[in-house]
Amino acid sequence: MTVKNIIEQMEKLFGRQQEKYMYQLINEAIDDIAVSKKNHVVSSFTNLEGYKRWYELADNVVDIKRVEILDTNDRYVMIPKLVDAHKILREDTDSAEDTLK
Amino acid sequence: MATNKRTYPNDYFAWYNDDNRIAVVCEDTTSTSGERTKEKYDTYQGDDVSNGLRITSTSRYDEVDAQTDNLKTNIGLDTGLHVCVVCYVKARLFEDIGDLQKSQYFRTMYEKLMKQYPSRKSGVRHLAVPRL
Numbered sequence: 001m002t003v004k005n006i007i008e009q010m011e012k013l014f015g016r017q018q019e020k021y022m023y024q025l026i027n028e029a030i031d032d033i034a035v036s037k038k039n040h041v042v043s044s045f046t047n048l049e050g051y052k053r054w055y056e057l058a059d060n061v062v063d064i065k066r067v068e069i070l071d072t073n074d075r076y077v078m079i080p081k082l083v084d085a086h087k088i089l090r091e092d093t094d095s096a097e098d099t100l101k
Numbered sequence: 102m103a104t105n106k107r108t109y110p111n112d113y114f115a116w117y118n119d120d121n122r123i124a125v126v127c128e129d130t131t132s133t134s135g136e137r138t139k140e141k142y143d144t145y146q147g148d149d150v151s152n153g154l155r156i157t158s159t160s161r162y163d164e165v166d167a168q169t170d171n172l173k174t175n176i177g178l179d180t181g182l183h184v185c186v187v188c189y190v191k192a193r194l195f196e197d198i199g200d201l202q203k204s205q206y207f208r209t210m211y212e213k214l215m216k217q218y219p220s221r222k223s224g225v226r227h228l229a230v231p232r233l
Contacts, residue, residue, distance in 0.1 A: 001183040004168040006190060014194050019168075022190070027164045029189035030172075033182055036215060038159040040177060048153030053144040054122045055154065060161040064118060067125070068155040069110035076155050077110045079125075085117035088126065088142055 035062055106147060115142060123156065185214045 007022050034040050046055055048069065057064075068076035082088075106113040106127055113128040129143040162176045172178045172186065192207035 001172050001180075001186075002168065003165050003170045003172070006187060007168060009187060010190060010194060013191070014198070017194070023165055025190045025193050026186060028193075029186040030162045030165070030176065030178060032189065033178070033185060033215070034159070034161045037182070037218065039179070040160050040162055041157060042160045043155055043157045045152040046154045046156070048125070048145065048150040050147050050149055051144055053124050053126065055125065055156075057118070057121050057123055057156075057158075058160075062159045062161060064123065064156060064158045066157045067116045067123065068157070069107060069114050069125075070150055070153040070155070071110050072105055072108045079111050079114040079116055082115045082117040082126070082142070085124070 038063055041065065106145075107150070107153075114145070125154065179218075181218050182215075185211055185218070188214060 003023070003026060006026060007017070007019070010017055010022065044058065066078050067081075068078050071077045114125060115128075116123055116125050118124065125145060126142040127145040127147075128141060162178055165172075165176060170176065172183050173180055178186070188207045188211035192204050192211060195201075195204035195207060
């Protein structure tokens with residue numbers, strides 16, 4: 001189904017609507033579906049950097065399913081999630097030595 | 102010689118997250134450290150690895166911005182959910198013109214269809230074979 005199909009259906013019921021408003025409503029519907037069904041799964045790749053702890057997540061991420069590290073055999077291996085991360089004392093963030101103080 | 106932690110990543114690495122970031126930590130196996138605190142995990146201190154981290158997540162769909170956009174091929178929304186989009190938009194438009202009864206009807210239908218999807222939960226397909 002295309003966006004045009006939906007707009008035409010709505011025009012029959014409600015008359016002509018602003019195109020931008022229709023896009024907005026369709027996007028809201030799609031967003032609502034994505035958040036409640038959580039069935040749109042994507043993988044993103046990023047460089048693993050030494051002395052870097054935090055990696056920014058994209059805005060469109062709803063829920064993290066798994067995290068994998070490329071091993072020395074060039075295969076991605078799933079790593080566990082820490083359940084007691086609050087117990088880690090050092091919050092060092094990058095390679096700048098000052099931030100480790 | 103120390104073991105490369107990337108040989109067995111699931112033995113050494115772990116992750117956690119806050120609202121908009123993910124933290125990757127690595128088991129601290131150093132024993133000759135001058136640090137005052139000793140913790141099990143620390144920031145990874147090895148070499149950089151190109152595409153060394155793969156994050157799999159549920160994500161929002163891309164936005165539509167043209168009439169020619171196809172919900173299945175351009176956005177990736179499953180065909181079974183297209184009718185939900187139609188119900189949602191109808192509910193909102195009826196709400197706009199003040200017909201709350203019809204708006205509520207389409208809102209309920211939207212929620213019902215969302216609950217029912219996917220209708221075949223087992224993933225097993227059955228052939229309808231006629232009795233001879």
